[in-house]
Amino acid sequence: MRHDEVRPEDPFYPDELERMRILSDQKFEVNHAFEVVHDDEMVSWFRSAVTKPGAPGYDTNRYFLWCTFSVLAPYRRRGIARSHLPLLLELMDRDGCRTVTLESEEESGHAFLQWLGADKKSEGAENRLHIPDVDWPMMQRWIDEGAKGSPETKLEVYDDHIPDPMLEDFAPQLSALLNTMPWDDLDHGDIVETPEILRHEYERMDLAGLKHHTVLTREPNGVISGMTDITWAPHRPTMLVQLFTGVRPDARGRGIGKWIKAFMLDRVHRLYPDAEWISTGNADSNGPMLAINKRMGFKRHRWGAEYQITRDKLAERVEVLV
Ligand SMILES: CC(C)(COP(=O)(O)OP(=O)(O)OC[C@H]1O[C@@H](n2cnc3c(N)ncnc32)[C@H](O)[C@@H]1OP(=O)(O)O)[C@@H](O)C(=O)NCCC(=O)NCCS
Numbered sequence: 588m589r590h591d592e593v594r595p596e597d598p599f600y601p602d603e604l605e606r607m608r609i610l611s612d613q614k615f616e617v618n619h620a621f622e623v624v625h626d627d628e629m630v631s632w633f634r635s636a637v638t639k640p641g642a643p644g645y646d647t648n649r650y651f652l653w654c655t656f657s658v659l660a661p662y663r664r665r666g667i668a669r670s671h672l673p674l675l676l677e678l679m680d681r682d683g684c685r686t687v688t689l690e691s692e693e694e695s696g697h698a699f700l701q702w703l704g705a706d707k708k709s710e711g712a713e714n715r716l717h718i719p720d721v722d723w724p725m726m727q728r729w730i731d732e733g734a735k736g737s738p739e740t741k742l743e744v745y746d747d748h749i750p751d752p753m754l755e756d757f758a759p760q761l762s763a764l765l766n767t768m769p770w771d772d773l774d775h776g777d778i779v780e781t782p783e784i785l786r787h788e789y790e791r792m793d794l795a796g797l798k799h800h801t802v803l804t805r806e807p808n809g810v811i812s813g814m815t816d817i818t819w820a821p822h823r824p825t826m827l828v829q830l831f832t833g834v835r836p837d838a839r840g841r842g843i844g845k846w847i848k849a850f851m852l853d854r855v856h857r858l859y860p861d862a863e864w865i866s867t868g869n870a871d872s873n874g875p876m877l878a879i880n881k882r883m884g885f886k887r888h889r890w891g892a893e894y895q896i897t898r899d900k901l902a903e904r905v906e907v908l909v
Contacts, residue, residue, distance in 0.1 A: 588659055593693065598823040607794050614787050615642040619678060623658075623667055631658040631667045633674070637682045644779030651776060652684040657696075668699055672905050679898045686774050687901065692891030704904050705894035709771035711870040714877075714885040718856060718863055721884055726849040733846020737804070740812065740843070742850065745801040746858075748789040754782035760811040761785075764833035769872050774895060796821050800858075802851045804843050812838035815847045819859050827855055829867035832876065844879050852883070 590599055609620075616636045623631035633656040638648040654675060658667045679687060689705060691697055700707075734742070749757050758780045765778040792799055803814035813834040819827050834843045855862065867885065869876050896904075 589657055592660060598826060601822050604795050604822065608791070611791055611794060613639070615639050615784060617682070621671075621674065623670075625662070628659075630662045631671075632656060633671050635675070635678055637678075637684060638776075643781045643784060644777055646776075648776030649683065650685040651774070652679050652682065652687045654678075654687050654689055663695060669909060672703075672901070672909055676898070676901055676905055679901070685898050686895050687898070688773065688893055688895050690891055690893045692889050697892065700894045703896065703908075704900060705896040706772075707892050708773040708895050709870055709872075709893045711868060711873075711891060711893075712887045713866055713868050713889045713891075714880055715867075715888040716852075716865040716880070716883055716885045718852075718865065721852065721856075723853075726853055726883075729842070729845040729849035730853065733842045733849070736842045737846075739807045741805045742846070743803050743805060744850075744854065745803075748792070748799050749785070749801060751782075751786070754785055756809075757811070758782050758785055761814070764811070764814060764835065765831065767833055767836060769870050771870060771872050773893060792818065800851065800855060802847045802854070804838075804847060806838070810835070813843040813847050815851050817851055817855055817865070819855070819862065824859070824861055825863045827859065827862050827865045829865055832867075839875070844875065845882075848879060848883065 590597075615638065617639050619633075619635045621633040622629045623633075633654070635652055635654040637652050638645050640649070642648075652675075656668060656671050675687060678684075688708075689700055691700060762778055762780045765780065789799070798819045799816065800818075801814060801816040804812045806812050813832075815832040816830045817827050818830060832844065832848060834847075852865070855865075865885075866888070867880065869880065871877075
Protein backbone atom coordinates (compact mmCIF):
# COMPACT_ATOMS: atom_id res chain seq x y z
CA MET A 588 0.00 0.00 0.00
CA ARG A 589 2.90 2.34 0.73
CA HIS A 590 4.38 1.51 -2.66
CA ASP A 591 1.11 2.47 -4.35
CA GLU A 592 1.04 5.70 -2.36
CA VAL A 593 4.62 6.78 -2.87
CA ARG A 594 6.03 5.12 -6.02
CA PRO A 595 3.10 3.77 -8.03
CA GLU A 596 4.97 4.14 -11.32
CA ASP A 597 8.02 2.15 -10.18
CA PRO A 598 8.55 -1.64 -10.35
CA PHE A 599 7.22 -3.40 -7.27
CA TYR A 600 9.83 -4.93 -4.94
CA PRO A 601 8.83 -8.63 -4.85
CA ASP A 602 7.69 -10.16 -1.54
CA GLU A 603 10.14 -13.03 -1.96
CA LEU A 604 13.10 -10.64 -2.09
CA GLU A 605 11.85 -8.66 0.88
CA ARG A 606 11.49 -11.94 2.76
CA MET A 607 15.08 -12.89 1.94
CA ARG A 608 16.31 -9.44 2.86
CA ILE A 609 14.66 -9.65 6.28
CA LEU A 610 15.77 -13.22 6.97
CA SER A 611 19.33 -12.99 5.72
CA ASP A 612 21.94 -12.68 8.42
CA GLN A 613 22.67 -9.13 9.53
CA LYS A 614 26.33 -9.65 10.22
CA PHE A 615 27.38 -6.09 10.86
CA GLU A 616 24.17 -4.36 12.03
CA VAL A 617 21.52 -4.88 14.65
CA ASN A 618 18.10 -4.31 13.15
CA HIS A 619 14.80 -3.99 14.96
CA ALA A 620 11.36 -4.07 13.41
CA PHE A 621 8.00 -3.24 15.01
CA GLU A 622 4.51 -3.16 13.61
CA VAL A 623 1.21 -1.69 14.72
CA VAL A 624 -1.63 -3.98 13.74
CA HIS A 625 -5.31 -3.07 13.64
CA ASP A 626 -7.92 -5.70 12.71
CA ASP A 627 -5.24 -7.89 11.08
CA GLU A 628 -3.98 -4.98 9.00
CA MET A 629 -0.46 -3.63 9.49
CA VAL A 630 -1.12 0.11 9.82
CA SER A 631 2.35 1.24 10.85
CA TRP A 632 5.84 -0.16 10.66
CA PHE A 633 9.03 0.90 12.37
CA ARG A 634 12.59 -0.12 11.51
CA SER A 635 15.87 0.77 13.16
CA ALA A 636 19.52 -0.10 12.63
CA VAL A 637 22.73 0.32 14.60
CA THR A 638 26.25 -0.92 14.00
CA LYS A 639 26.87 -4.25 15.70
CA PRO A 640 29.45 -4.23 18.52
CA GLY A 641 32.77 -5.35 17.10
CA ALA A 642 31.84 -4.59 13.48
CA PRO A 643 34.44 -2.61 11.50
CA GLY A 644 33.89 1.10 12.20
CA TYR A 645 31.98 0.40 15.44
CA ASP A 646 34.17 2.82 17.42
CA THR A 647 32.94 5.88 15.50
CA ASN A 648 29.48 4.63 14.39
CA ARG A 649 28.25 3.18 17.69
CA TYR A 650 26.58 6.44 18.74
CA PHE A 651 24.31 6.65 15.70
CA LEU A 652 20.95 4.97 15.29
CA TRP A 653 19.08 5.06 11.98
CA CYS A 654 15.32 4.83 12.04
CA THR A 655 12.36 4.99 9.69
CA PHE A 656 8.63 4.59 10.22
CA SER A 657 5.44 5.22 8.39
CA VAL A 658 1.71 5.10 9.02
CA LEU A 659 -0.87 4.13 6.41
CA ALA A 660 -2.62 7.24 5.11
CA PRO A 661 -6.12 6.52 6.54
CA TYR A 662 -4.63 6.11 10.03
CA ARG A 663 -2.60 9.32 10.17
CA ARG A 664 -3.02 12.18 12.64
CA ARG A 665 -4.21 9.84 15.39
CA GLY A 666 -0.96 9.82 17.33
CA ILE A 667 0.41 6.50 16.05
CA ALA A 668 3.82 7.91 15.07
CA ARG A 669 3.88 9.87 18.33
CA SER A 670 3.46 6.55 20.16
CA HIS A 671 6.68 5.23 18.55
CA LEU A 672 8.80 7.88 20.26
CA PRO A 673 9.24 6.22 23.69
CA LEU A 674 10.26 3.04 21.84
CA LEU A 675 12.80 4.99 19.83
CA LEU A 676 14.25 6.43 23.04
CA GLU A 677 14.38 2.97 24.61
CA LEU A 678 16.28 1.57 21.61
CA MET A 679 18.76 4.46 21.75
CA ASP A 680 19.36 3.89 25.44
CA ARG A 681 19.67 0.14 25.00
CA ASP A 682 22.61 0.63 22.62
CA GLY A 683 24.04 3.83 24.11
CA CYS A 684 23.24 5.89 21.01
CA ARG A 685 23.51 9.67 21.11
CA THR A 686 21.94 10.68 17.79
CA VAL A 687 19.13 9.32 15.63
CA THR A 688 18.92 9.96 11.88
CA LEU A 689 15.51 10.00 10.18
CA GLU A 690 14.59 10.90 6.63
CA SER A 691 11.54 11.70 4.58
CA GLU A 692 10.56 12.53 1.04
CA GLU A 693 6.93 13.32 1.89
CA GLU A 694 5.23 16.47 3.19
CA SER A 695 3.71 14.59 6.14
CA GLY A 696 7.16 13.32 7.16
CA HIS A 697 8.75 16.78 7.05
CA ALA A 698 5.86 18.19 9.12
CA PHE A 699 6.16 15.40 11.69
CA LEU A 700 9.94 15.69 12.00
CA GLN A 701 9.71 19.46 12.42
CA TRP A 702 7.05 18.98 15.10
CA LEU A 703 9.38 16.53 16.82
CA GLY A 704 12.12 19.18 16.86
CA ALA A 705 14.63 17.23 14.72
CA ASP A 706 17.11 19.37 12.75
CA LYS A 707 17.23 19.16 8.98
CA LYS A 708 20.88 18.30 8.23
CA SER A 709 21.04 17.36 4.56
CA GLU A 710 18.87 17.67 1.47
CA GLY A 711 19.07 15.56 -1.63
CA ALA A 712 17.25 13.97 -4.48
CA GLU A 713 16.84 10.85 -6.52
CA ASN A 714 17.84 11.88 -10.03
CA ARG A 715 16.98 9.88 -13.14
CA LEU A 716 18.41 9.68 -16.63
CA HIS A 717 16.18 8.68 -19.54
CA ILE A 718 18.59 6.55 -21.59
CA PRO A 719 16.89 7.05 -25.02
CA ASP A 720 17.58 10.81 -24.69
CA VAL A 721 21.35 10.42 -24.12
CA ASP A 722 23.68 12.45 -26.36
CA TRP A 723 25.88 9.49 -27.44
CA PRO A 724 28.43 11.54 -29.43
CA MET A 725 29.04 13.62 -26.27
CA MET A 726 29.51 10.42 -24.23
CA GLN A 727 32.06 9.18 -26.78
CA ARG A 728 33.88 12.53 -26.51
CA TRP A 729 34.04 12.19 -22.72
CA ILE A 730 35.48 8.69 -23.09
CA ASP A 731 38.10 9.83 -25.62
CA GLU A 732 39.03 12.98 -23.69
CA GLY A 733 39.27 11.03 -20.41
CA ALA A 734 41.76 8.57 -21.88
CA LYS A 735 43.71 11.33 -23.62
CA GLY A 736 43.85 13.56 -20.53
CA SER A 737 45.28 10.75 -18.34
CA PRO A 738 47.44 8.62 -20.66
CA GLU A 739 49.16 6.80 -17.77
CA THR A 740 45.86 5.90 -16.12
CA LYS A 741 44.37 2.46 -16.73
CA LEU A 742 40.61 1.92 -16.93
CA GLU A 743 39.41 -1.39 -15.48
CA VAL A 744 35.98 -2.96 -15.94
CA TYR A 745 34.39 -5.65 -13.76
CA ASP A 746 31.16 -7.13 -15.08
CA ASP A 747 30.49 -8.78 -11.75
CA HIS A 748 31.55 -8.05 -8.18
CA ILE A 749 35.17 -7.08 -7.59
CA PRO A 750 37.05 -10.43 -7.65
CA ASP A 751 37.81 -11.86 -4.23
CA PRO A 752 41.64 -11.77 -4.49
CA MET A 753 41.41 -8.00 -5.14
CA LEU A 754 39.36 -7.18 -2.05
CA GLU A 755 42.28 -6.66 0.36
CA ASP A 756 43.58 -3.89 -1.91
CA PHE A 757 40.17 -2.59 -2.97
CA ALA A 758 38.38 -2.25 0.39
CA PRO A 759 40.61 0.45 1.97
CA GLN A 760 40.72 2.40 -1.30
CA LEU A 761 36.92 2.24 -1.54
CA SER A 762 36.66 3.43 2.08
CA ALA A 763 38.88 6.42 1.26
CA LEU A 764 36.71 7.31 -1.73
CA LEU A 765 33.44 6.87 0.18
CA ASN A 766 34.68 9.13 2.96
CA THR A 767 35.08 12.00 0.48
CA MET A 768 31.27 12.14 -0.01
CA PRO A 769 29.71 15.31 1.37
CA TRP A 770 27.80 14.83 4.61
CA ASP A 771 26.47 18.39 4.80
CA ASP A 772 25.62 19.03 8.47
CA LEU A 773 25.01 15.40 9.40
CA ASP A 774 26.87 14.06 12.43
CA HIS A 775 28.38 10.76 11.41
CA GLY A 776 30.99 8.07 11.96
CA ASP A 777 33.58 6.89 9.43
CA ILE A 778 32.64 4.57 6.59
CA VAL A 779 34.78 1.46 6.92
CA GLU A 780 34.71 -1.16 4.17
CA THR A 781 36.61 -4.43 4.64
CA PRO A 782 36.83 -7.54 2.46
CA GLU A 783 34.49 -9.26 4.94
CA ILE A 784 31.87 -6.51 4.64
CA LEU A 785 32.11 -6.45 0.85
CA ARG A 786 31.74 -10.23 0.62
CA HIS A 787 28.63 -9.98 2.77
CA GLU A 788 27.21 -7.17 0.61
CA TYR A 789 27.91 -9.20 -2.53
CA GLU A 790 26.13 -12.23 -1.04
CA ARG A 791 23.09 -10.08 -0.34
CA MET A 792 23.18 -8.67 -3.88
CA ASP A 793 23.33 -12.21 -5.27
CA LEU A 794 20.36 -13.27 -3.14
CA ALA A 795 18.37 -10.44 -4.70
CA GLY A 796 19.49 -11.47 -8.20
CA LEU A 797 21.37 -8.22 -8.78
CA LYS A 798 23.94 -7.93 -11.57
CA HIS A 799 26.80 -5.67 -10.47
CA HIS A 800 29.19 -3.74 -12.73
CA THR A 801 32.16 -1.58 -11.70
CA VAL A 802 34.37 0.73 -13.75
CA LEU A 803 37.48 2.12 -12.07
CA THR A 804 40.61 4.04 -12.98
CA ARG A 805 44.02 3.07 -11.62
CA GLU A 806 47.12 5.24 -11.51
CA PRO A 807 50.57 3.77 -12.37
CA ASN A 808 51.36 3.51 -8.62
CA GLY A 809 48.31 1.23 -8.10
CA VAL A 810 46.09 3.88 -6.51
CA ILE A 811 42.43 3.74 -7.56
CA SER A 812 41.73 7.32 -8.58
CA GLY A 813 38.05 6.92 -9.46
CA MET A 814 35.23 4.41 -9.53
CA THR A 815 31.58 4.00 -10.35
CA ASP A 816 29.28 1.01 -9.92
CA ILE A 817 25.81 0.14 -11.09
CA THR A 818 23.25 -2.65 -10.65
CA TRP A 819 20.58 -4.27 -12.80
CA ALA A 820 17.90 -6.54 -11.34
CA PRO A 821 15.33 -8.88 -12.89
CA HIS A 822 12.47 -7.29 -10.93
CA ARG A 823 13.32 -3.85 -12.42
CA PRO A 824 14.67 -4.70 -15.89
CA THR A 825 14.08 -1.20 -17.25
CA MET A 826 15.76 0.59 -14.35
CA LEU A 827 19.48 0.56 -13.58
CA VAL A 828 20.61 1.85 -10.20
CA GLN A 829 23.86 3.81 -9.99
CA LEU A 830 25.35 3.08 -6.58
CA PHE A 831 28.46 5.15 -5.94
CA THR A 832 30.73 7.37 -8.01
CA GLY A 833 33.86 8.94 -6.56
CA VAL A 834 37.13 10.48 -7.73
CA ARG A 835 39.99 11.04 -5.29
CA PRO A 836 40.45 14.74 -4.47
CA ASP A 837 44.05 14.64 -5.79
CA ALA A 838 42.84 13.30 -9.17
CA ARG A 839 39.94 15.73 -9.69
CA GLY A 840 39.86 18.16 -12.61
CA ARG A 841 41.24 15.66 -15.15
CA GLY A 842 37.92 14.47 -16.56
CA ILE A 843 38.02 11.11 -14.75
CA GLY A 844 34.45 11.48 -13.42
CA LYS A 845 33.06 12.10 -16.91
CA TRP A 846 35.23 9.31 -18.37
CA ILE A 847 34.05 6.56 -15.98
CA LYS A 848 30.41 7.66 -16.03
CA ALA A 849 30.28 7.82 -19.84
CA PHE A 850 32.13 4.52 -20.18
CA MET A 851 29.73 2.83 -17.76
CA LEU A 852 26.65 4.27 -19.49
CA ASP A 853 27.85 3.11 -22.89
CA ARG A 854 28.61 -0.35 -21.50
CA VAL A 855 25.33 -0.96 -19.64
CA HIS A 856 23.37 0.37 -22.61
CA ARG A 857 24.93 -2.40 -24.73
CA LEU A 858 24.50 -5.06 -22.01
CA TYR A 859 20.90 -4.12 -21.15
CA PRO A 860 19.34 -2.65 -24.30
CA ASP A 861 15.88 -2.73 -22.66
CA ALA A 862 16.97 -0.55 -19.74
CA GLU A 863 15.34 2.85 -20.08
CA TRP A 864 16.35 4.64 -16.90
CA ILE A 865 19.30 5.12 -14.55
CA SER A 866 18.43 6.18 -11.03
CA THR A 867 20.91 7.75 -8.62
CA GLY A 868 20.83 9.66 -5.34
CA ASN A 869 22.77 12.89 -4.79
CA ALA A 870 23.06 15.42 -1.99
CA ASP A 871 21.93 18.86 -3.22
CA SER A 872 25.32 20.22 -2.10
CA ASN A 873 27.32 17.79 -4.27
CA GLY A 874 28.09 20.35 -6.99
CA PRO A 875 30.70 18.41 -9.01
CA MET A 876 28.59 15.22 -9.20
CA LEU A 877 25.41 17.12 -10.01
CA ALA A 878 27.19 19.10 -12.74
CA ILE A 879 28.27 15.89 -14.50
CA ASN A 880 24.87 14.24 -14.02
CA LYS A 881 23.02 17.29 -15.33
CA ARG A 882 25.12 17.35 -18.50
CA MET A 883 24.40 13.65 -19.02
CA GLY A 884 20.68 14.43 -18.79
CA PHE A 885 19.81 13.35 -15.22
CA LYS A 886 16.72 15.15 -13.91
CA ARG A 887 15.37 15.49 -10.40
CA HIS A 888 12.79 12.81 -9.73
CA ARG A 889 12.08 12.95 -6.00
CA TRP A 890 13.40 15.21 -3.29
CA GLY A 891 14.00 14.41 0.39
CA ALA A 892 15.84 15.45 3.51
CA GLU A 893 17.66 13.83 6.41
CA TYR A 894 17.11 14.97 9.97
CA GLN A 895 18.85 14.28 13.26
CA ILE A 896 17.91 14.69 16.89
CA THR A 897 20.07 13.94 19.91
CA ARG A 898 19.05 11.40 22.53
CA ASP A 899 18.74 14.12 25.20
CA LYS A 900 16.57 16.39 23.07
CA LEU A 901 14.37 13.43 22.13
CA ALA A 902 14.01 12.57 25.83
CA GLU A 903 12.92 16.16 26.55
CA ARG A 904 10.38 16.04 23.71
CA VAL A 905 9.01 12.65 24.85
CA GLU A 906 8.42 14.16 28.31
CA VAL A 907 6.30 16.93 26.81
CA LEU A 908 4.66 15.23 23.82
CA VAL A 909 3.79 11.71 24.83
C1 LIG B 1 5.18 11.05 9.32
C2 LIG B 1 4.12 10.02 9.74
C3 LIG B 1 4.86 8.74 10.21
C4 LIG B 1 3.34 10.61 10.90
O1 LIG B 1 2.42 9.63 11.40
P1 LIG B 1 1.11 10.03 12.24
O2 LIG B 1 0.69 8.83 13.02
O3 LIG B 1 0.11 10.65 11.36
O4 LIG B 1 1.68 11.16 13.22
P2 LIG B 1 1.00 11.65 14.60
O5 LIG B 1 -0.48 11.55 14.51
O6 LIG B 1 1.63 10.94 15.74
O7 LIG B 1 1.45 13.19 14.57
C5 LIG B 1 2.14 13.83 15.62
C6 LIG B 1 2.24 15.33 15.28
O8 LIG B 1 3.08 15.53 14.14
C7 LIG B 1 2.57 16.63 13.34
N1 LIG B 1 2.16 16.14 12.03
C8 LIG B 1 2.07 14.85 11.63
N2 LIG B 1 1.66 14.78 10.35
C9 LIG B 1 1.47 16.03 9.92
C10 LIG B 1 1.04 16.60 8.69
N3 LIG B 1 0.72 15.83 7.63
N4 LIG B 1 0.97 17.95 8.60
C11 LIG B 1 1.27 18.72 9.64
N5 LIG B 1 1.66 18.24 10.85
C12 LIG B 1 1.77 16.91 10.99
C13 LIG B 1 1.37 17.18 14.11
O9 LIG B 1 1.81 18.21 14.97
C14 LIG B 1 0.94 15.96 14.90
O10 LIG B 1 0.22 16.30 16.09
P3 LIG B 1 -1.35 16.74 16.00
O11 LIG B 1 -2.02 15.77 15.07
O12 LIG B 1 -1.79 16.61 17.41
O13 LIG B 1 -1.35 18.12 15.47
C15 LIG B 1 3.15 9.69 8.57
O14 LIG B 1 2.59 10.89 8.07
C16 LIG B 1 3.80 8.96 7.42
O15 LIG B 1 3.77 7.73 7.39
N6 LIG B 1 4.43 9.70 6.46
C17 LIG B 1 5.18 9.06 5.37
C18 LIG B 1 6.46 8.39 5.91
C19 LIG B 1 7.45 9.40 6.46
O16 LIG B 1 7.70 10.44 5.87
N7 LIG B 1 8.07 9.09 7.62
C20 LIG B 1 9.00 10.04 8.21
C21 LIG B 1 9.36 9.68 9.60
S1 LIG B 1 10.75 8.56 9.57
